[in-house]
Amino acid sequence: MGKKLKKRLLAAAEADFVICLYNPSSKKRYDYLQKACDLILKYQPESLVCATVSNIGREGEQKQIYTLRELRNAKVDMFTTVFYRQLPDKRNQWSNGDTKRISDMKKHAEYLIFAGTSEGRKLAEFLQEHQICAEVCVATEYGEKLLAATDYIQVHTGRMTEPEMENYIQERSGAPFQAVIDATHPHAAEVTKNIRTACENTGMRYVRLLRGQIDLSAFSDLVTFPDCESAAEWLEMQNGRIFLTTGMKELPMVAERISDRERLYARVLPQPEIFPLAEELGLSKKQLICMQGPFSKELNVAMLREVQAKFLLTKESGNAGGFAQKAEAAKEAGSVCVVIRRPVQEQGFSLEEIQEKILSVEGRTFQS
Numbered sequence: 001m002g003k004k005l006k007k008r009l010l011a012a013a014e015a016d017f018v019i020c021l022y023n024p025s026s027k028k029r030y031d032y033l034q035k036a037c038d039l040i041l042k043y044q045p046e047s048l049v050c051a052t053v054s055n056i057g058r059e060g061e062q063k064q065i066y067t068l069r070e071l072r073n074a075k076v077d078m079f080t081t082v083f084y085r086q087l088p089d090k091r092n093q094w095s096n097g098d099t100k101r102i103s104d105m106k107k108h109a110e111y112l113i114f115a116g117t118s119e120g121r122k123l124a125e126f127l128q129e130h131q132i133c134a135e136v137c138v139a140t141e142y143g144e145k146l147l148a149a150t151d152y153i154q155v156h157t158g159r160m161t162e163p164e165m166e167n168y169i170q171e172r173s174g175a176p177f178q179a180v181i182d183a184t185h186p187h188a189a190e191v192t193k194n195i196r197t198a199c200e201n202t203g204m205r206y207v208r209l210l211r212g213q214i215d216l217s218a219f220s221d222l223v224t225f226p227d228c229e230s231a232a233e234w235l236e237m238q239n240g241r242i243f244l245t246t247g248m249k250e251l252p253m254v255a256e257r258i259s260d261r262e263r264l265y266a267r268v269l270p271q272p273e274i275f276p277l278a279e280e281l282g283l284s285k286k287q288l289i290c291m292q293g294p295f296s297k298e299l300n301v302a303m304l305r306e307v308q309a310k311f312l313l314t315k316e317s318g319n320a321g322g323f324a325q326k327a328e329a330a331k332e333a334g335s336v337c338v339v340i341r342r343p344v345q346e347q348g349f350s351l352e353e354i355q356e357k358i359l360s361v362e363g364r365t366f367q368s
Helices: 003-016 032-040 118-129 139-146 160-172 189-202 229-234 252-257 274-281 297-307 323-333 353-361
Strands: 021-024 051-055 060-065 080-085 111-114 134-139 154-156 181-182 206-208 223-227 240-244 264-268 288-290 309-315 334-342
Touching: 003 021, 003 032, 021 139, 021 323, 060 118, 080 181, 111 223, 118 134, 118 154, 118 353, 160 189, 160 252, 181 189, 189 206, 206 323, 223 229, 229 252, 229 309, 240 252, 240 297, 264 353, 297 309, 297 323, 309 323
Parallel strands: 111 134, 111 181, 134 154, 181 206, 223 334, 240 264, 240 309, 264 288, 309 334
Antiparallel strands: 021 080, 051 060, 051 080
């Protein structure tokens, strides 16, 4: 635990502040909650009322009340929020609406991350764990739910055009970002182009976070295409049901090229906008499987057999995107795996390389 955080905890405990701790524990910081409780115990009684809430606003939300002494040995993780609250007494006459807040821990964000992949979410969690401030841009409200804002991570929701990206970066001219990190999907070529152009026009350092590629030659019986359109046109000439795992964005491109829409079954993220889109494309609700991955080989096999799919359409998304599990499932289920290859071969860094660069540079001056 850093000296600054210790100093803040001691000051807040001595002043009888309500204290709220986000992300109190991880594999590397397994004893941070015990350390925090020991510091607070220097000024607060063991009977201090405390509480934990895990998975706030998500499925499986749980709450628990403790005394400060009990809390010291409680099991928590990075999805838990811890609250310390002094009950009213002669020293402290707070009302419910008069709770005090800790000093603002946020500094100017050092990095701007355009997320959209599991790697982007992992990078944000890494920065939070190391108390490095960043702003993270996600395209949808669903992406925002998967990446909650914290003391060190600010989340911006909504798609941006290239000029809007430039304006967003230029607004920080007084305290510029160390770098803009593009952690968008490898198939989001247009978004990557816009981010790169915005960085070039503003003189900002651009860093591409690459998702690891997979060797397609290691899989047998794949049918590959350079883009979604050509894959859909080939599928139109075949017979049999098609199981789409390419996402909501590609669904119209495929549906518009398949004359018999009853052949289509799409697995998509559970977003509200999918239902009006499906209706517009002539797809019924039974043709949608709305789920959040990751998906095992066994679950993919079960879904292929359930819809009696002869074809599985997927992107070349790498191990993080579950490509191997889909390709192996298609082979076991007797389906043909149709693959949309990556649009471009990019230069950049892996998640681990970027994390190492962030931590190793003196003064956190990122060198790409």
